[in-house]
Amino acid sequence: MDNIKVSIIVPVYNSAEYIGSTLDSILNQDFNSFEVIVVDDGSTDNSLEIIEKKLSKSTISYKVIHQENSGVSNARNRGIEESQGEYLVFVDSDDYITGNHLSELYNGETDFSLIQFVKKEGEHLSTPNFISKRLISCNDFIKMELNMENPFNFWQLMYRARIINDNNIRFNPDYIYGEDIEFALKALSFGKEVAISNEVTYYYIQHEESAIKTSEYRRFEVVEIFENLAGFYEKQGKGDLADLIITSRIPKAIFGNMNYFFYNDYDFEEVISKMKELDLFTKLSKYEGDSKFKFKIKSFLLNPKIYYKTWKKFKNSID
Missing domain, CATH: 1.20.58 (Methane Monooxygenase Hydroxylase; Chain G, domain 1)
Incomplete structure (x- = not known):
């Protein structure tokens, strides 16, 4: 597919229980011209089999990359390197997005855009952090995060790929906490504006074992x-x-x-x-x-x- 607007990057490690639902939500977008890049980080379960089966039946452009286990940061970095889209979006392998996720994020004009998310723990849903402004300078957006007036998760953002690649911004594999917010805050420092949508399109699934x-x-x-x-x-x-x-x-x-x-x-x-x-x-x-x-x-x-x-x-x- 030529002129791909968005690349969705999905790192996977032993996610057989969830990856099917995650991919279903990605493939069900009301948005054209996107690709899916799944990076299997050395899974030992049947994640790869599920991924291949799901994507092979789709008309969406996709890549499935298998690498030896080296951590989620390296998997995301590999996805960035393989991407062709004008913008980048990240989805974790046990979360899911609504059908309008990409259409809410993509405008083709701003360097970044942001949607809202909720954390789903069992039947409980968290309250979204709505933002009154519809357009915020990247500098002001960074300040809001540093003051914790508007804490966000990196996968709420759509990133202009040129900013990421021209400035060699990557996830740091040496850390397991905070490497994602570092990635976002570095990227934002090279941009102009963030478009804001208060539509909830990302569901972050809090599993019982992840709280241990x-x-x-x-x-x-x-x-x-x-x-x-x-x-x-x-x-x-x-x-x-x-x-x-x-x-x-x-x-x-x-x-x-x-x-x-x-x-x-x-x-x-x-x-x-x-x-x-x-x-x-x-x-x-x-x-x-x-x-x-x-x-x-x-x-x-x-x-x-x-x-x-x-x-x-x-x-x-x-x-």
Whole structure:
């Protein structure tokens, strides 16, 4: 197919239970001129068989790439390299999209566009984060994320492929937390505007097993990712964005992940020990912003144990 408008990249690893439904949702688009690139990252189940069967019956242009297991970032990067579309879209192998996903995203004019999503956990659906504006400069959009006024997931965006390829933007395979938001925030820094749709077209499926403690304290590695991103912005001459990372985004990431560990009953002393090892107390103290959140941070830094006991008591009272 010539002049492909959109490439949908789907990394797959042992997703036999879900990949059929995911592909059905992709193939059922009310949009023409797109390709599907599935990168099987060394699956050991019958994912590849399901993929080939589904796609071989479709009239949509597609590629199925099989590689030895090397992680989701390498799989997405391979998909980027194989893509031919004017724009790129990412869909995870256990999620699904509505039939108007691409038509809501594609306008052929802006460098980026964004739709809304909901998290589906059993029968429960989360509340979408609607945005009042219909067009936002990329710089303002980045600032909103760094202030966590508009947190988003990287697969909510459609990316102009030229920006990704001309600037050699890729997912970092050295990390398992935060590599996707780093990809998006780097890409956005080279663009002009983001078109916003409040249509919910992406369903992120939260499986029971995905809530299990799996990677221990690697969640804190997002701090290093944001520090690297601050350096990246500094080199671009965007010191205001670099400052926002240090004084807002990093402290909020530390505090949010710390509370995640507490909520999931990680040992208090282990959490504190890991935070000291990574010098996260110093990085927390650099927060500048909302006075209510600043008070929480100060309370914790003053006496972590008392903060933890108070937090635990409050948590238990609403469980």
